Amino acid sequence: MALNNPQRRAVLGALGLAAGWPALAVTARAASTRFPSRAIALWVPWPAGGATDLTLRLLAELASEHLGQKVYTENRAGAGGTLVMPMLQQAAPDGYTIAQMPQPVFRAPWTQHVAWDPIRDTTPIIQISGVTFGIVVPEASPFRTLDDLFEHARANPGRLSIATNGFGTTPHLVLEQLFGARGLKWLHVPYKGTSEQMLAVASGQVMVGVNSNGFAPFVDNGQLRLLATMGAQRSRRWNQVPTLKELGHGIVAESPYGLAGPAGMPAEVVQVLHDAFRAAMQAPAHVAELAKYDQVLAYLGPQDYGRAMRAAYEAERLAVQRLGLARKE
Known part of the structure; x- marks a missing residue:
């Protein structure tokens, strides 16, 4: 049967549309899977209001501008900063759940039994910065040096109260090393976060504080009053304060940190997140926020950060064994 011109155009148009369906389907599928297509959760393992929380909140805001989707922070404080690991272990590896990786996550598996592994259960994204630590006392305190603390602990066994941000954290291990080497007992007072701890020390509820x-x-x-810092060199900001190393204690304690997602994240998703957060971390506003806490950028990309994480995991195993804090099998 012959078709007139209008009929022919209609049939050819329908055939053309049908032929284009595969391409249209691919295009639609690509649009629906373009990352990110919704908000991203950044889990912070510390209470709101502390230095790390504040710098990461700003970083999330800056990264949102590059991603075209909101990055919002969620706080999961407690257990010495390790509560983000169960979150990552259980989350889908789609890039919509990421977390800060603090140093205690590399130490905890060696001191206690946990169901997660900081290497096996994560995908490295980017290293951002790092914190150093210090020992502080209330301004009105009679303690002016570390030797004053040791003398008080020697005269009053178990009565020198010292606050840290939790069992198994870097400050806790440093104190175990300092006081253990001298056979001295002290009273450990753990807190969930820096701001709460510092307020307790400043008000005299606790005699000494050790934190980032x-x-x-x-x-x-x-x-x-800052008695000592724990970096390899003196702080640029408080350069009149000695380090533990130069005081002869042979201790350098620094905690680099970065961001990671669940294990198995696609490389292209990691790259998108990396690029956005790298641009965000280099923003003048973020650099200035870090400077408030005497921090600087310590960038590593996904592969280098992954190597640094593995090295940290092994170093923490050796440190825990050396201090006699290894978990019981």
């Missing part, structure tokens, strides 16, 4: 450089505002406003 989130103590900065309290030292700067005169509420706390």
Whole structure:
């Protein structure tokens, strides 16, 4: 049967549309899977209001601008900063759940039985910065040096109260090393986060505090006195304060941190996140926020950060064994 011109155009149009269906389907599928297509959760293993929380909140805001989707922070404080690991272990590896990786996640599996592994259960994205630590006392405290602390502990066994951000954290291990080497007993008072801990020390509820450089505002406003820092060199900001190393204790304690997602994330998703957070971390506003806490950028890409994570995991195993804090099998 012959078709007139209008009929022929209609049939040819339908055939053309049908022929284009596969391409249209591919295009639609690509559009629906373009990452990110919705908000991203960044889990922070510390309470709101602390130095790390504040810097990561700003970083999330800056990264949102590059991703075209909101990155919002969720706080999961407690257990010395390790509660993000169960979150990553259970999350889908689609890039919509990521977390800060603090140093304690590389130590905890060696000191206690946990159901997760910081290497097996994660995908490295980017290393951002790092914190150093310090020992602080209230401004009115009679303690002016570390030797004053040792003398008090020697005269009052188990009565020198010292706050840290939890069992198995870097400050806790440093204290075990300092006081254990001298056969001294002290009272450990763990807190979930820096701001709560520093307020307790400043108000005299606890005699001494050891934590990351989130103590900065309290030292700067005169509420706390900084006795020593734990970096390889003196702090640029408080260069009159000695390090544990130069005081002869042979200890350098620094905690680099970055972001990771669940194991098995696609390489292209990792790259998108990496690029956005790298641009965000280099933003002047973020660099200035880090400077408030005497921090600097310590960038590593996914592969280098993965190697650094594995090295940290092994180093923590050796440190825990050396201090006699290894878990019972």
